[in-house]
Amino acid sequence: MKIDLHYIPVRSLVDGYENRGYEGVVGYGGLLDIRPKFQREFIYDIKQRRAVIETILEGFPLNVMYWSLQTDPVSGRTEYELLDGQQRTMSICEFVEGEFSVEIDGYPKNFDNLSIEDQNKILEYKIMIYHCEGGEDEKLRWFEIINIAGETLKAQELRNAIYTGPWLSDAKRYFSRENQAAHLLSRDYVNAGEVDRQALLEKAISWIAGKGDDNIKSYMNEHRLDPNAHALWTYFKNVVDWAKLTFPVKRSYLRSVPWNVLYEQFKDATLDSQALEDRVKTLMSDDEVQKRSGIYTYILTGDERALGLRVFTDNQKRVAYETQNGICPRCGEHFEFEAMDGDHIVPWAKGGKTIQSNCQMLCIRDNRSGS
Ligand SMILES: [Zn+2]
Structure with a gap:
């Protein structure tokens, strides 16, 4: 891979700038693809865009950007793809086009309202750009390194940069933006974080x-050239539909449930959603349950650990320890406080509360072996 540094004035960068929406964005006399297919969806907010212009007006350096070079096989013309610096580049072009203003001496000014001096300051400002020449794989590898160094992309945005192809294009039609099918289907049942950033x-x-980077990457690699992402969409839809039918009453806690795990275990079971809802309702108002999103898992699996049940405080345990004189009631031996743990005399499932009168100290071995 060949890399060399160039200084390109804003005047040349914004020449021929055109934002054609989904069709792409070009600049630099039509030779620069500002939003190539592997680039992020994430967009600077107005504060970040203004900061770019203010940096230029102050004459401070912007971080270096990266363009990759390629020669058009037909025309022999050298063209460029922006590898890193998309949001800064778009901010500059949009400002010069008059799409937003910055504040100068307390007044909002767009490009046309600037003094000729300030306009020239922007147009003559030189951006540091590395030109990188290499094959597709090298380019993507380079892109990955730049982004790890800059920490500018989320993990999934980075994976999207690497595993491009028809599968990803189709997957993005369902999953990449708010108000697309997947988000509309699942927003009451799945907490995905920032949808626009591929969460x-x-x-x-x-x-x-x-779960995990390795599993996600190998799935994307395996399906990269699939003609579409129907399998992914269908699976996602099945899981969410099952969750909706099983637990139709909306509560914010639904969004933290590992639905795929429950779906795999119970998709073929006959479940009475009304009976389930009655139990959810009761458990929601149980003060002993600390993790309410775990109620859904507990009701199906019976695993109390999902509920994050209340535990005794150090003070409650200390009081019980002193009352027992450090003797474990199971084995009758004496232990240090640190070698014992608090135990519910009447367990939670039988109505026992986390109160002093229900607390006993057991040695760790007896506590682990259960009651
Ligand atoms: Zn014991």
Whole structure:
């Protein structure tokens, strides 16, 4: 891979700038693809865009940007793809086009309202750009390194940069933006974080492929050239539809439930959603339950650990310890306080509360072996 540094004035960068929406964005006399297919969806807010212009007006350096070079096989013309610096580049072009203003001496000014001196300051400002020449794989590898160094992309945005292809294009039609099918379907049942930054796509893949970077990457790699992402969408939809039918009453806690795990275990079971809802209702008002999102898992699996049940405070345990004189009631031996733990005499499932009169100290071995 060949890399060299160039200084390009804003005047040349904004020449021929055109934002054609989904069709792409070009600049630099039509030779620069400002939003290539592997670039992020995430967009600067107005404060960040203004900061770019203010940096230029102050004459401070902007961080270096990266363009990759390629020669058009037909025309032989050298063209450029923006590897890093998309949001800064778009901010500059949009400002010169008059799409937003900055505040100068307390007044909002767009490009045309600036003094000729300030306009020239912007147009003559030189941006540091590395030109990178290499194959597709090298380019993506380079892109990955730049972004790790800059920490500018979320993990899934980075994966999207690497595993491009028809599968990803289709997956993005469902999962990449708010108000797309997946978000509309799942917003009451799935907390995906920032959909525009690919969090929902990440969640959907982790449901079908397993959690973690390695699982997600190998799934994306395996399906990269698939003609579409129907399998991913269908699986996601099945899981969410099942969750909706099983637990139709909306509560914010629904969004933290690992639905894919429950779906895999119970999709073929016959479940009475009204009876389930009655139990959810009761448990929601149980003061002993600390993790209410775990109620849904507990009701199906019976695993109390999902509920984050209340535990005794150090003071309650200390009082019980002193009352027992440090003797474990199971084995009758004496232990240090640190070698014992608090135990519910009447367990939670039988109505026992986390109160002093229900607290006993057991040695760790007896506590682990259960009652
Ligand atoms: Zn014991």
